[in-house]
Each structure stands twice: as C-alpha cells, then as structure tokens.
Amino acid sequence: MATKICELCLSPDLGGLELYMMRASHYLGEECISVINEKGKLKGYFENTPYRYFTLKRRNLLLSWLNARALARIIDDEAIDILHLHWTKDLPLAVMAKLISKRKPRVVQSRHMRMTRFKDDFYHRFLYRNLNMILAVTQQVKSQIEKFIPESIRPKTEVLYIGAEQPAMITEEEKQDHREELALSESFTVGIIGRIEPQKGQHIVLEAVKKLQGKGIDAKALVIGAAMEESYLQKLQNDYGDVGIFTGFTTQAQRMMQLCDVMVLATKNETFGLVLIEAMMCGVCVVASDSGGPLEIIDDGINGLLFKTFDSNDLSDKLELVQRDSVLRERFAIEGKQKAMDMFESRKQFWELKTLLENI
DSSP states (O other): OOOOEEEEEOOSSOSHHHHHHHHHHHHHGGGEEEEEETTSGGGGGTTTSSOOEEEEOOOOGGGHHHHHHHHHHHHHHTTOSEEEEOSGGGHHHHHHHHHHSSSOOEEEEEEOSOOOSOOOSHHHHHHHHTOOEEEESSHHHHHHHHHHSOTTTOOEEEEOOOOBOOOOOOOHHHHHHHHHHTTOTTOEEEEEESOBSGGGTHHHHHHHHHHHHHTTOOEEEEEESOBSSHHHHHHHHHHSTTTEEEEEOOSOHHHHHTTOSEEEEOOSSOSSOHHHHHHHHTTOEEEEESSSGGGGTOOBTTTBEEEOTTOHHHHHHHHHHHHHOHHHHHHHHHHHHHHHHHHOBHHHHHHHHHHHHHTO
C-alpha cells in the first residue's frame, strides 16, 4: 500500500518556506493531502486545482486544542501515515494531533530556519521526543540542530536541500523589450528579489550600485519585491531614486531575473538562498553574502562570488569585477547553471524527499 502523506503549513505568509510546501504537496500527488491556513496566501495555489486540501484557522494557544482535534480527525479519516510540517509554529499542533489521533502518524519536520538556542527544557523535550525525523535545509542547520537539541531526544536528522524548478526561458527579443519597458536600456543591471526590509539588504545593493555610478559605470539596481513597511520603501526611493527601479511584488520572479546581468542575495544571514539557485538555473551570474546558506551554494570564484556580509564597498568591488569582465561573468553563469541543475533541481530533491518519507 502507498504511504499517505499530509503536508502541513498554517503560515499566513507566502515566501520560500510556504512555496516549498506547496510544491512538495503537488509533487507527491494523489497520495498526499495538504492542510493550510484558511486565510493564508497559500490558498490561491490550491483553489481550483486537482490537489486535495483542507483549511484550518490559526488559533491562539488557549484554543489550539480545537485545531489539534480537527487535524487528528483529518489524519484518521484520510488514513495518514506521515505528517510533514514546515512552519516551526506548527510543531506543537502536529505533536498534539499525532497523540490525539488513532493512527499515530510519524511526524517529520522540515527545518527551514536557523536554530540559535538550546531546546532542553521540558516543553521542547516533549515535542522532540514525538518527532520521528528532522530534515534540515542545509548542513549548517543540521549542525545547529545537533548542537542545540540534546542527543537523548534528538530525532534522526538528515540534510535535504530545497530544489528549484527549471525556468521557462524568455527570448533575447522579449528580454530587450522588458528592459526597455523598465527603462534599463543598456545599463548594467543588478537584481535583488525578496521582501523589502532592512535585513534583506536592498540598501546594501543600492549603495553598491551607486558607487558603480560614481565610477562612471552605467548601472541600475532592479529591486523586486513587496515592502513590509511603506515608510522604509519611501526612504529607499528617496535616497536611491536615481539608482533603483522598484517593481513591487511579482509572480514572475524568474522572468525578471533574466533581465539582470547579475543577481545578488544580500541578506545578513540567509538560512538557504533559493533565489540564488533560481538565478543560476536562469543562467545569470550570482553574487551573495559570505554567510549562511550561500556558502553551500556558491563556490567562490568558480560559479559566482561571495562578498563580505553587509559591506557595500566589497559588494561594489565584486560587481565592478564582473561588469568589466564579461567573459568571467559568463563563465560564472555557465558553471552556476551546471551546479544548480546537478544539485538543486526540484524533481531530484522531491524524489529524495519521497524516498526519505517512505522509509522512516
């Protein structure tokens, strides 16, 4: 009999974690159901599709038992063997539902975020004793899990990188048309994608590109993403209006990447860095902060460049290097695409996920 899996994510937001959960549930197909937030942004990826899903409300701690009962009922009615969660805040819900249910499914957590403190109190001992496996998205996260969760309660831990879909490539003519629409013309274009907030480092990219302009280089920053606070976006636009082009949120991120000469990940401490892999698959040169997940994606000087985290001077130097040396930039793009396809292609990663879940 096939293993039946429930993908769980009650996060109200829509970022890399949530999209990974959605893509995993779609890949797992008929033997998978999903449980999502009834008011969350993920809902749009399940409505009017053949993928089966249930919705729950996000409840406060006092009423969380209601969700646990509802989830346990779904587990039993759907004969679920494995409950796979992604959002850390869903861990207590998953454990309670497991204990309430008749089937007592195995519980697996994909750990997408860093772990920074010890989990050796009574509450966390209770939770982790009831987990069957943790899938860390990087080797660094796995090391943190091994450091902060005592061995006596630590579930089996494996590394499973997040994969990216192969992009739909646009033609050179389409690329040029889009660039002209955005007033990029022939400018050396540096892209950054993500929520617009200080820790994502848009200001570092804008400052680095401004330094390029100060050297007489025709350069622009393409800033893609929604602002968390309108006042912060306004400040960036006021400070860097002659440097940055702000597109707002888009569902066409990979198309926008292809308009860029370089994609930058400038986050202060990114757990993984899916945007880098997507850019590499698009055949775009990548530059990223020298901390966190990018260290496991970019081989510095081989398939991209690393810069000193939150150092706009160093970033500007790295950008100037690839702007002036188009041959080097193209080599990084080719090598990056090869590594992304070999190590991070989503079908390979989801096949490994399916295998891990079925063999717990």
